[in-house]
Amino acid sequence: MAVQHVVLFKFKSGTLDQKIRELFEELAALKDKIPGILxxxxxxxxxxxxxxxxxxxxxxxxxxxxxxxxxxxxxxEHERVKDLIFEHLDDVLVFDIETG
Numbered sequence: 001m002a003v004q005h006v007v008l009f010k011f012k013s014g015t016l017d018q019k020i021r022e023l024f025e026e027l028a029a030l031k032d033k034i035p036g037i038l039x040x041x042x043x044x045x046x047x048x049x050x051x052x053x054x055x056x057x058x059x060x061x062x063x064x065x066x067x068x069x070x071x072x073x074x075x076x077e078h079e080r081v082k083d084l085i086f087e088h089l090d091d092v093l094v095f096d097i098e099t100g
Contacts, residue, residue: 027042045057066098
């Protein structure tokens, strides 16, 4: 089963749009560096419902399997990008969904 890895970010106040773009470009580049990533998309919250609870941006990453996701999590490139991003966050939410 594939895994949809859904991640939401609350960026710190004052984080520039250019910095946010750079951080997501780093994330997008992981698709070419870590095997098993099938898809990546990101963007700012676009929901009109007003239920985002302060989360301003997010991404979806599709893994070919739970095993691929499990190899990604401790991968040195993932850890490097996480370190770059986390210094700009107030909070993060991660939710994985297995799909048939």
